Amino acid sequence: xxxxxxxxxxxxxxxxxxxxxxxxxxxxGLGHVGCGLIELIERQARLRLPGEVQVTGVSARSRSRxxxxxxxxxxxxxxxxxxxxxxxIDAFIELMGGSDGPAKIAVEAALEAGKPVVTANKAxxxxxxxxxxxxxxxxxxxxxxxxxxxxGVPVVRALRDSLCGVEVSRVSGILNGTCxxxxxxxxxxxxxxxxxxxxxxSLGYAEADPTLDVSGMDAAHKVAILSAMAFSADxxxxxxxxxxxxxxxxxxxxxxxxxxxxxxxxxxxxxxxxGVVCRVAPMALEFxxxxxxxxxxxxxxxxxxxxxxxxxxTGPGAGPGPTASAVMGDIAKLFNPGVxxxxxxAKHHLSRxxxxxxxxxxxxxxxxxxxxxxxxALAGVSEALAEANVxxxxxxxxxxxxxxxxxxxxxxxxxxxxxxxxxxxxxxxxDAVVDATRVIRxxxx
Amino acid sequence: xxxxxxxxxxxxxxxxxxxxxxxxxxxxGLGHVGCGLIELIERQARLRLPGEVQVTGVSARSRSRxxxxxxxxxxxxxxxxxxxxxxxIDAFIELMGGSDGPAKIAVEAALEAGKPVVTANKAxxxxxxxxxxxxxxxxxxxxxxxxxxxxGVPVVRALRDSLCGVEVSRVSGILNGTCxxxxxxxxxxxxxxxxxxxxxxSLGYAEADPTLDVSGMDAAHKVAILSAMAFSADxxxxxxxxxxxxxxxxxxxxxxxxxxxxxxxxxxxxxxxxGVVCRVAPMALEFxxxxxxxxxxxxxxxxxxxxxxxxxxTGPGAGPGPTASAVMGDIAKLFNPGVxxxxxxAKHHLSRxxxxxxxxxxxxxxxxxxxxxxxxALAGVSEALAEANVxxxxxxxxxxxxxxxxxxxxxxxxxxxxxxxxxxxxxxxxDAVVDATRVIRxxxx
Numbered sequence: 052x053x054x055x056x057x058x059x060x061x062x063x064x065x066x067x068x069x070x071x072x073x074x075x076x077x078x079x080g081l082g083h084v085g086c087g088l089i090e091l092i093e094r095q096a097r098l099r100l101p102g103e104v105q106v107t108g109v110s111a112r113s114r115s116r117x118x119x120x121x122x123x124x125x126x127x128x129x130x131x132x133x134x135x136x137x138x139x140i141d142a143f144i145e146l147m148g149g150s151d152g153p154a155k156i157a158v159e160a161a162l163e164a165g166k167p168v169v170t171a172n173k174a175x176x177x178x179x180x181x182x183x184x185x186x187x188x189x190x191x192x193x194x195x196x197x198x199x200x201x202x203g204v205p206v207v208r209a210l211r212d213s214l215c216g217v218e219v220s221r222v223s224g225i226l227n228g229t230c231x232x233x234x235x236x237x238x239x240x241x242x243x244x245x246x247x248x249x250x251x252x253s254l255g256y257a258e259a260d261p262t263l264d265v266s267g268m269d270a271a272h273k274v275a276i277l278s279a280m281a282f283s284a285d286x287x288x289x290x291x292x293x294x295x296x297x298x299x300x301x302x303x304x305x306x307x308x309x310x311x312x313x314x315x316x317x318x319x320x321x322x323x324x325x326g327v328v329c330r331v332a333p334m335a336l337e338f339x340x341x342x343x344x345x346x347x348x349x350x351x352x353x354x355x356x357x358x359x360x361x362x363x364x365t366g367p368g369a370g371p372g373p374t375a376s377a378v379m380g381d382i383a384k385l386f387n388p389g390v391x392x393x394x395x396x397a398k399h400h401l402s403r404x405x406x407x408x409x410x411x412x413x414x415x416x417x418x419x420x421x422x423x424x425x426x427x428a429l430a431g432v433s434e435a436l437a438e439a440n441v442x443x444x445x446x447x448x449x450x451x452x453x454x455x456x457x458x459x460x461x462x463x464x465x466x467x468x469x470x471x472x473x474x475x476x477x478x479x480x481x482d483a484v485v486d487a488t489r490v491i492r493x494x495x496x
Numbered sequence: 497x498x499x500x501x502x503x504x505x506x507x508x509x510x511x512x513x514x515x516x517x518x519x520x521x522x523x524x525g526l527g528h529v530g531c532g533l534i535e536l537i538e539r540q541a542r543l544r545l546p547g548e549v550q551v552t553g554v555s556a557r558s559r560s561r562x563x564x565x566x567x568x569x570x571x572x573x574x575x576x577x578x579x580x581x582x583x584x585i586d587a588f589i590e591l592m593g594g595s596d597g598p599a600k601i602a603v604e605a606a607l608e609a610g611k612p613v614v615t616a617n618k619a620x621x622x623x624x625x626x627x628x629x630x631x632x633x634x635x636x637x638x639x640x641x642x643x644x645x646x647x648g649v650p651v652v653r654a655l656r657d658s659l660c661g662v663e664v665s666r667v668s669g670i671l672n673g674t675c676x677x678x679x680x681x682x683x684x685x686x687x688x689x690x691x692x693x694x695x696x697x698s699l700g701y702a703e704a705d706p707t708l709d710v711s712g713m714d715a716a717h718k719v720a721i722l723s724a725m726a727f728s729a730d731x732x733x734x735x736x737x738x739x740x741x742x743x744x745x746x747x748x749x750x751x752x753x754x755x756x757x758x759x760x761x762x763x764x765x766x767x768x769x770x771g772v773v774c775r776v777a778p779m780a781l782e783f784x785x786x787x788x789x790x791x792x793x794x795x796x797x798x799x800x801x802x803x804x805x806x807x808x809x810t811g812p813g814a815g816p817g818p819t820a821s822a823v824m825g826d827i828a829k830l831f832n833p834g835v836x837x838x839x840x841x842a843k844h845h846l847s848r849x850x851x852x853x854x855x856x857x858x859x860x861x862x863x864x865x866x867x868x869x870x871x872x873a874l875a876g877v878s879e880a881l882a883e884a885n886v887x888x889x890x891x892x893x894x895x896x897x898x899x900x901x902x903x904x905x906x907x908x909x910x911x912x913x914x915x916x917x918x919x920x921x922x923x924x925x926x927d928a929v930v931d932a933t934r935v936i937r938x939x940x941x
Contacts (some may be wrong), residue, residue: 091661091803093728099660099728135722194838197658203804205658209838213642213650215544216536223939275850276839283544283845291849303864303934308906310890312862317939334939335862341941344789358536358817359648363810372803379661393629394638394655394721400513401729405720406771417757417780419748445755460751481896489748493764494668494779496786 057161073103075085075139079131079157080146081111081118084171084198087371088146088378089120099400101386110134110157135161142167142385144378150174155397162186162194169381171198171374177272180279181286195381200273201226201350202371204366205380210354211280215456219281219356221317226273226331228348228368229257229264230296230316235346238304238313244297263428265330267295270318275329277352278320282327292330299333307335313343410469417420418461418471419489420478424451428483435481439474441466456485460491518548519830520584524576524602525591526556526563529616529643532816533591534565542822544845546831555579555602555771568705580606587612587830589823607631607639614826616643616819622717625724626731640826645718646671646795648818649811650825655799656725664705664726664801668764671718671776673793673813674702675741675761679778680791683749683758689742694804697804712740715763720774722797723765727772737775744778752780758788791901855914860889863906863916864934865923869896873928877904880926884919886911907938 076092078085079301092104110128128134135143135157143161145168147154154175162183168174176183176196187194197207203226210222225231229251237245248265251257263269271293279286296316307314312335320329336343341363345351350368355361367373422428429448436443445462452458463471472488478484520697523530537549555573573579580588580602588606590613591662593598599620606613607628616622621628621641632639642652646669655667670676693710696702708714716738720891724731741761756888757780765774781788786808790796795813800806806935843910867873881888890907897903908916916935922930 069583087803094663097663101660180838188837196838204807205654208658209650209654212828213653213825214821215546215828216842218539218542218819277643278850279839281842282848283839283841284848284850285841286839287850290852292853298933298934302903303936306864306892306894306903307862307936310862310892310905310907312907312938314862314936319939322848323857324851324854328853328857329850333936335936336939337941339941340939342939358532359821360812360815360818362649362812364807365810366807367805370805373805376659376661376804380658383657383660392633392744393625393641394724394728394731395660396724396728396730403729403767404726404771405723405729405732405774406769407735408773408775409769412768412773417752417755417759419751432600448753449751458747458751462754462755464756489743489745490747491752491759491778491780493757494764494781494785494787496782496784 061459073105074382075105075107075141076144076382077108077134077137077140077142078106078144078146079110079134080148081109081122082146083371084374084378085111085146086118086120087375088144089122090377091375093120097401099395099397100379100383101397103399104382107139108134108137110425114356122382131157132160135166136164142169142382144382145170145172146378147176148172150178150182155179158183159186162192165192167193167195167385169195169378171196171378173199173269173272173276175287177275177286178274193385195384196276198374198377200276201352201364202366202368202370203376204350204352204364204368205377206277206352206364207280208380209364210277212356214356214359215361217354217356219322219354220273221319221321221355222281222352223317223342224274224278224350224352225315225342225345226270226318226349226350226352226368227264227267229261230267230270231345232256232348233265233296233437234304234315236301237301238308241301243301244299265295265297266372267293267316270316271331274318274320274331278327278329280442281320281354282322284327286394290329296331296333311338312336313338315342317342378420408468410472411467413465413467414495415465415493416463416471417491417493418463420459420461420484421486421488422448422457422459423483423485424455424457425483428457429459431481431483432478435477436461436463436474439477497852507574518550519827520550520552520586521589521827522553522555522579522582522587523551523586523589523591524555524579525593526554526567527591529819529823530556530591531563531565532820533589534567536820538825540563542846544840545824545828546842548844549827552584553582570843576602577605580611581609585611587614587827589827590617590620591746591823593617593619595623600624603628604631607635607637610635610637610644612640612830614640614823616641616823618644618714618717618721622720622731622733625721627835638830640829641721642826643819643822646797646809647811647813647815648821649795649809649813650822651722651797651809652725653825654809655722659799659804661806662799662801664799665765666727666764666766666800667719667722667797668762668787669719669795669797670760670787670790670811671715671763671795671797672709672712672761673795674706675712675715676790677701677793678710678741679744679749679760682746686746688746689744710740710742712761713737715761716776719763719776723772724775726765726799727767728818729772735774737777739777741778747821756783758783759779761788783816845853853913855917856912858910858912859940860910860938861908861916862936862938863908865904865906865929866931866933867893867902867904868928868930869900869902870928873902874904876926876928877923880922881906881908881919884915886915886919
């Protein structure tokens with residue numbers, strides 16, 4: 052077993068204090084995700100990283116392309132492999148994509164040069180991950196790929212590390228947002244596969260060439276990676292069985308619905324046949340199945356095993372923001388893990404304190420007023436609220452009970468807590484109001 | 497900034513190879529969770545830990561109490577503090593409970609002695625966590641508490657580490673399963689708070705003294721810990737505002753329901769008022785709110801921020817199994833993080849390979865057969881299935897379309913894939929069957 056090298060971000064003396072030296076990054080690939088990452092690095096003062104990160108070198112297909120971020124201050128490399136092996140970087144961030152070609156060559160070059168690699172490239176990890184992991188292990192450096200599975204959902208580290216005390220029996224999920232949008236929207240709108248695919252393309256949920264998504268290949272890449280971790284199995288992508296949603300018709304969905312099932316593209320890895328069976332296919336789920344009601348373009352992963360039971364993680368499976376935040380979580384792992392406090396705080400973080408809620412904070416409220424059933428009682432309630440400047444959104448008065456008390460439920464428009472307190476104090480003065488008024492805050496979506 | 501000590505599980509030479517020395521644990525507290533942890537350690541060969549763990553010392557209130565695990569082989573300590581400082585342990589596992597008294601004394605003793613601590617004690621961390629974290633940081637050792645929040649849901653490490661690249665705006669959730677069971681079941685069954693509480697007690701969902709749960713205190717402990725991590729804030733439990741479900745009536749729930757809201761005990765920490773506002777209270781959620789449909793005794797945590805959007809984690813928030821698996825995930829963190837491969841596998845893990853699904857694997861299937869609308873057509877379909885030994889659970893034939901084709905949907909009883917393949921081959925021979933038959937696997941719950 053190779054011994055791991057020291058964490059790449061070393062601790063240095065500065066003005067009599069120990070601080071972490073900045074972590075120098077080389078980023079290859081400056082599309083939406085790469086630019087999203089640079090934007091995030093630019094506002095790292097608002098984040099919770101263990102130390103400072105710096106972009107020192109970048110590489111992309113075109114240097115001159117119009118981008119939302121300024122890259123003039125970073126050393127430019129025409130060749131990603133040269134950047135990967137550059138002495139001027141501590142870690143290599145691969146956001147180029149593609150299972151072969153320049154991405155693979157650059158990642159290998161980085162690992163060979165003893166540089167840790169962070170990648171969002173699911174095709175590369177699914178198809179060549181085992182060999183790359185072996186190379187990383189020989190070199191004693193990290194190969195991290197949180198962003199390769201389910202975008203912003205932190206499932207890679209959860210499954211690999213947090214849940215390593217669970218004997219996993221199944222890992223399953225909805226791992227392709229495009230496919231889930233297609234089947235959800237076809238059934239909801241009664242439109243055909245082709246019509247909804249065109250809509251998804253116009254909304255940016257599907258690529259101009261949607262093959263990688265609708266064939267199930269993208270979900271297969273992700274579930275192969277999850278299965279390798281869940282079962283400590285060598286990743287062998289050639290064994291993954293896959294079928295896409297491209298053959299599913301509106302009539303299939305409707306007939307299944309009438310018999311009590313939702314058809315969705317499900318990816319799963321299960322312990323079976325003395326090994327790991329890994330497959331992606333449209334599957335029919337009873338309405339009560341935990342994945343049956345996941346609609347739209349979200350990703351969901353469910354991990355089952357003993358003695359845990361099951362946990363489910365849901366969130367945005369794609370997009371520059373979620374993907375960049377997952378890459379940042381991996382970059383943070385390259386720092387010495389013990390230099391932050393138990394709660395993760397560090398001196399350079401924005402300092403915040405626990406404070407009480409202000410009475411001026413705005414929210415809508417639900418009130419339950421108990422009213423003697425007498426003439427003018429409700430008018431008194433309305434007046435008390437008006438005097439406190441609390442305006443009513445909805446009101447329901449029900450019949451009086453045996454004690455001649457009517458329950459009145461009120462939903463207010465957003466107002467200050469102090470206004471509600473004032474209104475409740477006024478209500479308590481009314482003869483018609485019996486019992487204390489129940490006040491429940493309405494939580495905004 | 498103190499420099500972190502080396503990981504506690506060191507790498508040793510053994511027979512010419514480098515292996516990890518076993519990690520020696522002292523466990524204080526041998527109730528359901530402590531015994532669950534020992535059971536899990538006994539079958540660690542089936543888990544995915546980076547190396548071997550050994551229990552070397554134990555402590556509990558009573559040595560002779562009847563327990564599901566044998567503790568005779570472990571050194572016994574009457575005093576947990578003595579165990580915590582023992583030279584014979586590498587790490588101290590605190591499962592005693594209680595915010596003050598023996599648990600606090602023992603955890604302090606362990607940290608003072610330079611031993612890392614893993615604890616499931618939410619009261620201790622919420623009320624004294626800041627001082628303990630400072631002590632751990634001074635001593636350069638880990639203080640880990642994944643099991644203190646939401647049981648088996650791996651939210652602590654997700655929030656602290658994986659999502660440290662997210663600027664969190666709100667962390668919220670359903671963090672007390674007892675309270676969520678109460679409000680869910682009252683509304684569903686139309687029974688009173690007292691009746692449902694008695695039911696929860698008889699089911700083991702609520703303690704004989706339910707105060708800690710129904711007052712909101714338990715959820716407050718958890719959300720204070722989450723908020724400290726989410727906002728890099730000093731944990732100040734005195735600032736947490738709390739209100740329980742003990743005052744909520746069936747009529748409150750019903751009136752809110754009629755106006756379009758679910759009332760649930762919600763815990764949340766938000767960036768507001770120049771600091772962090774942390775509160776627990778019954779709140780009203782619109783039916784479409786992401787937490788409104790979480791029913792029963794599960795825990796759910798939702799983390800919102802930029803550039804992520806939101807992720808939601810759901811799972812069992814209590815119980816010996818989920819809690820023990822969370823403790824194990826923390827114990828694994830005490831090993832040198834780099835000694836496993838990128839996928840987390842290690843030589844001592846059970847070896848599994850990716851394999852294909854067997855044709856003998858049993859599942860139920862959904863079939864969509866396209867049938868010419870002629871006399872005897874359906875009889876031919878039934879016969880073909882019977883000949884392949886596939887039996888029918890549900891069948892729906894709809895009216896013929898303009899081309900005189902009737903769609904027939906069939907749900908089979910569980911059978912082998914080979915049986916379905918046989919049935920479909922027989923169907924394709926029938927003159928009445930037009931188009932290929934769609935076959936979709938039904939995923940078991």
